[in-house]
Amino acid sequence: MLSAxxxxxxxxxxLLATARSRMIEPMFGGLDRAVRLHRRLGPTAIGLxxxxxxxxxxxxLGAGVPLGDILVPFWSPEARTFDAIVLWTLLAWTGLAYVRGLPYEGWLSLHGLMGPIFLGAGVHSVLEGSTVLAFEPLRFWMWFLVLVGVGAWAYRVLLYRWFAPRYRYRVEAVEPRSGDTIDLVLRPRDRRMIYEPGTFVFIRRPGRAEYHPFSISSSPAERNLRLSVRMLGDFTRALxxxxxxxxxxxxxPFGSFTPHRYAHYRRLVCVGAGIGITPFLGMLRFEMTNDDFRRIWLWYVVRDAENAPYDAEIRDxxxxADSWIDYDLWITPERGRITAAQVMAAVRPLDDYAVMLCGRPEFVGDMVRQFxxxxxxxxxxxxxxxxFN
Ligand SMILES: Cc1cc2nc3c(=O)[nH]c(=O)nc-3n(C[C@H](O)[C@H](O)[C@H](O)COP(=O)(O)OP(=O)(O)OC[C@H]3O[C@@H](n4cnc5c(N)ncnc54)[C@H](O)[C@@H]3O)c2cc1C
Incomplete structure (x- = not known):
């Protein structure tokens, strides 16, 4: 029973972690962290x-109940059909969710089914568990969890369009920055969003169902909202x-990747790889007006000089900036892969800094391990x- x-x-x-609610994300230290937590907890929950x-x-089986009655829906009039259906649906769902190569949209729609499956499993645990039935506070707690999970799912999947923090912006300009990168400049149509530098937003285009996340590369002090986008698939190319x-x-805005939350660290070491430079652009632009002197080191890691569209902007x-900034454009083929040891050596003898990393998962995962x-x-x-997947 404990495992259930x-x-x-x-x-x-x-379900709560992935609700994409601004009210809930602080409980997890930001939506980005919540999503990372969900990646770890999901498989553990299924294993349990x-x-x-x-x-x-x-x-x-010892009590003489046939295996078919437990595991096979409609096996006999005594079969535990509801429980077996919930179990097999959950297992089939898990199998599909972990299929490699499943397109992101398919993977996301699959997650949309999690609510009904959770509801089935929750109802089963409350109505069938003898311990839960016998102990009123535990029963109350389980119903509470079911309500929380289903509520979070309903918010995210059914009600998001109407209740989520939503702003309407119109396209002011689309500016090519390199062969595969554009700046999407948006102007508030009615209400302007207040945000911290380094956070991200989801955007949704008319006639399309998907929400795509992008870090904000403009400063909160600017009227226009700028997103710097690397064109990868159909959505980003169409932009x-x-x-x-x-x-x-x-x-x-969402996320906790903002220097505001780490005000007690007066020294920041920032490493942005490729398009992972975007949140740092927003932070640097905010440096023009933020009245907060810090010591900052920034590495912009790129494949080659042509793929460093923001180099000139960062230098300027x-x-x-208000803060003292040491900037280094790191061109990997010329200097080899950047390592944590090299970064730390450049910053020595100081050692009271925080490190902010952004880029593709392989790069970030490797650098986190190294640090x-x-x-x-x-x-x-x-x-x-x-x-996010
Ligand atoms: C917190 C966060 C901040 C990001 N900031 C930026 C940024 O500043 N600039 C930038 O260029 N990219 C950013 N991305 C990545 C960007 O969201 C994806 O590259 C984009 O959604 C790809 O969509 P696509 O259809 O063009 O490409 P596809 O080829 O369909 O997808 C490529 C990959 O992008 C991811 N992806 C696709 N659709 C979504 C979606 N709806 N939601 C989440 N992930 C998706 C999947 O991992 C997929 O494998 C960010 C992602 C996250 C999670």
Missing amino acids: IWAITLLAVV VVLHVLLYLPPM ATAPRGEVMEVFG LALR LAEGLPRERLVWEDFH
Whole structure:
């Protein structure tokens, strides 16, 4: 029974973590962290469900209940059809969710089914668990979890369009920055969004169902909202031809990747790889007006000089910023892969800094491991990996 209670608890937390609610994300330290937590908790919760079934089988079989009645829907008039359907749906869902190569949109729609599955599992645990039935506070707690999980799912999947923090912006300009990168400049249509530098938004175009996340590369002090986008697939490529005046929905801001939350660290080491430079652009632009002197080191890691579309902008901002900024354009083929040891050596003898990392998941994961191995305390490492699946 304990495994089932834990499974329901973790699944409720997973649904809450992915609700994309501004009210809830601070509980997890930001939506980006919430999504990372959900990636770890999800498989654990499913494992606990499987463990629950395995532990449940021997006493049931010992009591003479046929295996078919437990596991096969409609096996006999006594079959536990509802429970078996919930179990197999959950297992089939898990199998599909972990299929490699599943397109992101398919993967996301699959997650939309999690609510009804969770509701089935929750109802089963409340109505069938003898311990839960016998102990009123536990029963109350389980119903509460079911309500929380289903509420979070309903908000995210059914009600998001109407209740989420939504702003309407119109396309002011689409500016090509390099062969595969554009700046999408948006102007508030009615209400202007207030945000912290380094946070991100979801945008939704008219006639399209998907919400795509992008870090904000403008400063909160600017009227226009700028998103710097690397064109990867159909959505980002289509942005390049977004007509001037098109009205887009902007949801947010989200995330905890902002120096504001780490005000006690007066020294910041920032490493942005490729398009992972975007949140740092917003932070640097805010440096023009933020009245907050800090010591900042910034590395912009790129494949080659042509793929460094923001180099000139950063050089200019670094000269004019309030803070003292050391900037280094790191061209990997010329200098090899940047390592945490090299970064730390450049900053020595100071060692009271926080490190902010942003880029593709492989880069960020590798750098996080390296910094930890070099002895940097985990609480001084902040990262964003542009990855939700
Ligand atoms: C917090 C965060 C901040 C980001 N900031 C930026 C940024 O500043 N600039 C930038 O160029 N990119 C950013 N990205 C990545 C950007 O969201 C994806 O590149 C974009 O959504 C790809 O869409 P597509 O259809 O063009 O490409 P596809 O080829 O369909 O997708 C490429 C990959 O992007 C991811 N992806 C696709 N659709 C979505 C979606 N709706 N939601 C989340 N991830 C998706 C998937 O991992 C997928 O494998 C960010 C991602 C996250 C999670």
